[in-house]
Amino acid sequence: MKNHAIIFLSVLCFACGGNETETKMDFSNITFTMDTVVVDAGDEIINLKYGLWSSAMTEDKAFLYLWNMDESTLDKININELRLEEKIKYEIEGPDGVGAFVSWMNMLDNDRILMANFQEMGLFDMKGKKIKTYKLDKEKFIGDSLEDGESFNRKSIITDGGNVIYGLLGNWTNDNLSFAKVNFEDMEIKKYELPGIDELKDYSVALKSGQMMMISTTDKSLQRIGDRIILSNSAYAPIFVFDMKKDSVYQVNYTPQLTAAAKKGGYPKEVDSEKRFKEVMAEINSEINFQAPVWDEVNKRFYRFSYETIPGEITDEPMLESPEQKTISKVFLSIFDEDFNLIGESLVSQMTQIPNSVFVKDGKIWHYVNVDDELGFVRMAFD
Template identity: 25%
Template sequence: MTMNKLNCLLLALALVGCSSEKSSEGSKPDAFEFSYTIDTVQVDPGDHFIYLQQNLGSSDITPDGKYLLNFNAKTIEMEIVDLDELKLSSVVKLEQEGPNGIGTSPYFGAYRALSTDEFMFASQNKVIKMDLTTNQATYYSFKRSDLSPDALAANEELKNGGLLSSDGSIFYSWYGIQEKPYENHGLAKIDLGSLEVKVIPIPQMDKLDQFTIEVAMSDGTGMRGKFGENITLLELEDKIIIQQSAFNEFWVLDKATLEVTVKANKSNLTENVKAGNFANKVTSQDAFKEARNARDKEVSFGNLILDSERNMIWRISSDFDHMDGEKMVRNYYLTFFDLDLNQLGEYQLENWMMAGKPFIKDGDFYQFLNLEDDMAFVRLKPNFGND
């Protein structure tokens, strides 16, 4: 075992047995009792090297929670991990070209595992549904000529990223101005059966501009770009929840009416909005690094994770604690919401770390951990007093 791997393992093992009896200071005082323990589990890859370069960003959990399907963009394979046995179950080789190919640039913005046999990919202009047992592909094209007339303005286009519905029938794609690839104005609801498109403006997204760092290098390289807040989508039965990392609030899209409302939250453990004390425009690498470091010291609200067993939503947020040399140490906070997005309780976590895509299985919270190029998970086992 290398020294780096040993250090990672010692850090992970230091979490085992940690518990918290903290009560919620920013919500209903008698919502529920909460404590937890933490351990670390590792996946046996056999003789295969599991693809971890995207921190499981190209993966999804099957609806029964038993398998993780991880798309390997390097080898064009689907890696199927048995989460009950914590081992690699199988690897399915996918076609890159031909009538069932996924394309020569297989990088997608949304993924959905319908089962261990069916997996969906979505990019800027197409969705692919793969039958992993037969390697047969079904394609849905989003070329402008294929979409319903006047769905988008002449200068608008669909962007990469979004959300595939749980039944695989709808794709909620980001859209925006063609000349501004880093800006999204809203969502386009695309029916994959009819290719009918309904455009859903989200004016609240303009509020995020104040926290965006625009890069325009003056060193002759011509490098340009924008680095904004993290935005994710969670599907509930009758709504889509838009979660962003700058404000302690949800933007709620009603699936039936396509109207967007704001659900504000209040925390007593963190600030409720980023302060924005960093430069919004930079022209050098040093200035960009300084701005990123300053922004990283401010509060950040994490992804929403559905706990369907308890009919709750989990969210882990963080803020700055101190610097340990050049390493930034952050505080982490776990907040629970009911399915109407009412806050139930918030708790500070001890000895926590964030490292990739989380999910809930059998009532436990799994946080991906890259253990020196091996797949592992930090597992938080909650106790709500009435479990």
Template identity: 25%
Template sequence: MKKLLPLFSIIIITACSENGNSASDNILENLTYSIDTLLVDTGDEIIDIGQGARLSSISKDSKKYFYYDLKKATISEIDLQTLELSDIYQFSKEGPNSIGFSPPRIQPLSNNRFFFASSANVGIYSNTGEKEKSLKFNFKEIEGLDIDEGGIISYKVQISPDEKTLYALTNPYQTDSDVRLMIIDPDSKTGRSISLPSMIPTLKLRVEFQKDGDFKGRGEGVSMEFLNDKLFITSSANSNSYIYDYQTDSLHLIEFPHQLVATQKTAEVKNKVEDIDEFFAETEKFKYQVGFGEFLWDKQRQQYFRFGYQLIPNEDPKLEKKSDIFLFAYYENLNLIGETQLNNVEYRFEAPFFKDGKLWSYVNVEDELGFAIFTFGF
């Protein structure tokens, strides 16, 4: 069986423009863009989009969009070439093929299969709803992991493109002093973990209030995603990113010299409070600072992009939905080559992705599934 090898080094790289990152090197300095909004043709079917696109995903070739309905446990498959509903796949929340009741992370796989991961279940399923392989492991089952959070390994868990390795992050609600990447061989039930010290400050920006059955929580998070056969580990609270190349078993920390925005959120907050007014006061210490989204890959340009968001205060905190939006661009080697503010955009992009050189973002158009499509010129 495949054995997991120890990681020998972490390489720290400062990503910069090839000519020193001066203003003239900024490829987004004169950015122009146009926006088209298109609706999906669902025929006689009705897609409930009340939950937004937080559980959606796209195929690796960007030809299919998968929208998960949490209430019905169905996946609506959208053909992105024709913008038509092409199929609906039904799954079970109970029984031998259960995917569980919790909101899942869904990862499309080859041959019309899906990887489901939630707090209750982890496994590979066919598009007919049949469980092909259970990947539900307790921490104590994995030899060499040296982490015991209790329960199953499910937080942010993803499977490698070759389906041989599981990757997961330590749960910030269980481990508040470290962030670790867990690498697991499901066949041999062996694993190891790697500390990600640059992500630890993210854990400090978290506030919880709980009293008489009322619970509120707000905080920054760490995310993982596969792009270009590498695993990107990013924080919403700083621009630093870890890139794990699983083919060479190497981990790089890249630090970006942003000039347009601060590179990280900074605040000292109380993580647990006993008064609701104190909860809002503590969250205000960091929520109005610039945060960062996940990386996006534009295959046509062979460039990466990333958004930054700075929430705009409102007299009524419940109505705080507008943000200053920033766009960052990087070469394939992740050198920072551009940054700009999108002055005429006020709302966060929801589940964005690139297709054919254009940026696509989910939009709700009068309770119908649609996409805002941005054509960039620079």
């Protein structure tokens, strides 16, 4: 195992915001250390071609599972010991097949994982065997209607022993999404209205040129924290919280003091050239980008990074290059209590790259880094 030395000690001067008068916490003079650790892969190779895009982590943050598309293996990484523990072989086709392309996956528990491709979802054990197949066929469900081509096209939450999936339903031809609960035991779909969503702007841009059609939109994220599912969007500060016990959803609003609360909007909905598409996307990405909040179980807080990028020269690089691949201008960190009251925020001037695949373990903020083609993590510890 490689364990890089402490990089620096720094002071964060937090600006108060939100409902700071309701808390006794003091974030006016926080110190923290940052170090970088690297996972020991032994004689194997951890494929980082797509970073941690197709990965899932156990609830206790003890294990990270990373899908290796080139080898059709699920790489089990021990986060406690920072080592590659095993490569679990999966079939592409047949009764236990995961499909040619795993678009996303999520853990049901420590022994079962949900893996999705463009046609269906499958629940698998950790020996490569398929336990259950999930398909969305609108003719077979009761309750709210299912539109043509709708599927869970982003990482979704699987619960109730594998019988219920919560997620954002949509299709690949537009950006119309709805938050839904699908019960595969009762074969029932329930869609939920997100209060205030009509007041929030849509930031999708479509490229239509000849036979080419491409849509780019902002990142949407879902994560389960206890009995709550947190829905966030990279374009704006407001957060939606679904209460699984009450079977209802509400919006959380807060006003950042150091950044805009949302992208400004007003972009063209459709363009007809690759050059114009890249120009619009560069402008969108250069404005504030909000990451998904992450939960600190030890300190009972949420942390949320946001950042701005520097518009670069329009090149022949891939059109859908993510903002994380851009040169950053500023990175900010906001801290919330467990009810999403904003209790502190700061410019993190020492960060030279955008934090990627962020999680909190043992009170420390971790994020993925590629260290000379090896899997690494930067750990941020508050003193």
